[in-house]
Amino acid sequence: MGNSVRWNGAQKVNEKLLSWCSENDIELTPVCPEDELYGTPRSPIRLIQIEDKTCAMMNNDDIIDELDKKCVEIYARHPDAVGFIGISKSPTCGISVGVKNLGKTIKGSMHKVSNVPTTEASHIKHENAKRIFLKRIQKG
DSSP: OOOSOSTTSOOOOOHHHHHHHHHTTOOOOOOOHHHHHHOSSOOOOEEEEETTEEEEEETTEEOHHHHHHHHHHHHHHOTTOOOEEEOTTOTTTOSSEEOBTTSSEEOOHHHHTOSSOEEEGGGGSSHHHHHHHHHHHHHO
16 A cells, blocks of 8 residues: 555555555555564564474564464454455465465465455456455455
């Protein structure tokens, strides 16, 4: 949405997504679990598989439980939310996030704990994907 909440203080505004949401009467509410917990800028967070557990490492500390709890808290603050659109590759907002030593991708915390339809901004570039997401959020 253009807010400077990335780990390095940068932002990822997506004008096409903002226009599409406006055209379809979708009110966007910006959230960033990582920024709420650790501020911006902050150290990067890397997902890694250690034995049978996926960990979110930041400065040698596993913060996965904190991230999951923050995501649950964010959804609780927004009980009228009908969907979530995340940002690719984000440990909390990505829908297909790489995990070192796992050999596959996983859903970030916002998608994992959600009780509403979720997608990623990069997934709704095409008209068919947009239609599918609209249909999913309009069912709720």
